[in-house]
Amino acid sequence: MCLAIPVRIVSIDGDEAEAEIAGVRRQVSIAFTPEARVGDYVLLHTGYAIGVIDEAEAEETLKLLEEIASLSEVY
Amino acid sequence: MKFIDEYRNSELAEKLAQKIASRSTKSIKVMEFCGGHTHAILRYGIRQLVPKTVEMKSGPGCPVCVTATADLDKAIALAHLPDVIITTFGDMVRVPGSYSSLQQAKAEGADVRIVYSTIDVVEIARANPEKSVIFIGIGFETTAPTIAASILKAQQEKMENFHVLSLNKLTPPVIKALLDSGEVKLDGIVCPGHVSVIIGSHPYEFIPRDYGVACVISGFEPLDILLCIDKLVEQIERGEPKVEIAYPRGVKPEGNRKAWQLMEDVFEVGEANWRGIGIVPHSGLKVREKYEQFDADKAFSVSLKPPREPEGCRCGDVIRGAATPLECKLFGKVCTPERPVGPCMVSSEGACAAYYQYGGPENLPGF
Numbered sequence: 130m131c132l133a134i135p136v137r138i139v140s141i142d143g144d145e146a147e148a149e150i151a152g153v154r155r156q157v158s159i160a161f162t163p164e165a166r167v168g169d170y171v172l173l174h175t176g177y178a179i180g181v182i183d184e185a186e187a188e189e190t191l192k193l194l195e196e197i198a199s200l201s202e203v204y
Numbered sequence: 205m206k207f208i209d210e211y212r213n214s215e216l217a218e219k220l221a222q223k224i225a226s227r228s229t230k231s232i233k234v235m236e237f238c239g240g241h242t243h244a245i246l247r248y249g250i251r252q253l254v255p256k257t258v259e260m261k262s263g264p265g266c267p268v269c270v271t272a273t274a275d276l277d278k279a280i281a282l283a284h285l286p287d288v289i290i291t292t293f294g295d296m297v298r299v300p301g302s303y304s305s306l307q308q309a310k311a312e313g314a315d316v317r318i319v320y321s322t323i324d325v326v327e328i329a330r331a332n333p334e335k336s337v338i339f340i341g342i343g344f345e346t347t348a349p350t351i352a353a354s355i356l357k358a359q360q361e362k363m364e365n366f367h368v369l370s371l372n373k374l375t376p377p378v379i380k381a382l383l384d385s386g387e388v389k390l391d392g393i394v395c396p397g398h399v400s401v402i403i404g405s406h407p408y409e410f411i412p413r414d415y416g417v418a419c420v421i422s423g424f425e426p427l428d429i430l431l432c433i434d435k436l437v438e439q440i441e442r443g444e445p446k447v448e449i450a451y452p453r454g455v456k457p458e459g460n461r462k463a464w465q466l467m468e469d470v471f472e473v474g475e476a477n478w479r480g481i482g483i484v485p486h487s488g489l490k491v492r493e494k495y496e497q498f499d500a501d502k503a504f505s506v507s508l509k510p511p512r513e514p515e516g517c518r519c520g521d522v523i524r525g526a527a528t529p530l531e532c533k534l535f536g537k538v539c540t541p542e543r544p545v546g547p548c549m550v551s552s553e554g555a556c557a558a559y560y561q562y563g564g565p566e567n568l569p570g571f
Contacts, residue, residue, distance in 0.1 A: 131240050131346040131398040135207040151205055160353055161463040172454055176321030177350045180401040180454055182207055187453035194427055198219035
């Protein structure tokens, strides 16, 4: 129900956008994320983009995970 | 798929689990609020990955499950009104009410339609001007802005046949109600990721401050959840509970203000009736008076018989984290996904459905 999946914005027309996931395209509303730009990934929930994914933060989390994993080898 | 696959690395997951085990000395109870988390935790075997010191409980985060039987009965009664089209999200139609279900109402001739989005509801209303279209609005803060947006759209288009039965609920007030009851002693909460995309991290701050309970907002992939548990264990071991975001690619401390404002424009906070919990003050969203023409509660009146719960069903206890699905005598015997007795077995996010689907044979009766 609170499921949201990352989709990539491919075109924008006002509050509406076309988004792609795994080769499938569909119309989404970006009324809640006016800052979304073509190429951005947004979290899609029931037809609405509820947030723009912060790619820098995504990288940071992956780095943190790698660090934790390398630390665990010393335990 | 980007932002999904990289958070499903099993090698990293095992290392992360080892790290959690190495630092976890206290026996703790943590609750995942969100049904999406329950599903992911069971699906990826996270309960088996984390050390025995960490007990994980499922909470009241499945919107279909927490819908009170009396509210469901109202939706079913609305479906039987003449010239009405009922629209709702998928799982709702299969949940047994006191005397019927939306699915049964449909079999008896009612027009009940499953929608993916409130955008579809507006289209149905536009295409059927001679019918009253009622959306059964369930969901938490993630979904409420989309319902608010549909009401604003209906107003813009001056639609007279678009209505919402708002059963929407709010997360922090029900967490407070659970903590106040003291029924389940919790040390930490896996806070819901997509609710938090909208509300941010600030609304949880009373939890560590007033209750001493650790709070970490989590994403939905297995590495996200393990990272969240690692942070919860760290906070609890140190005795320094606070609110942390372990899902920063999606959640900002301030949330999505635009969606939040839309929600506040259309809805006001009121009490809500939760299955298994009862009336919780300040935990529901009601349509504001200025939009009352779209409020199904104002536009229609139905008479209802007193609600009754299915005999033996422990969904209420499961929702509060007071029992696991395995402690329900009906689980897997009388109550299965094919013939569900209670909503927790109907919804894909319900704890019973997740236990049934992913719990393994040792969790099913007869093995």
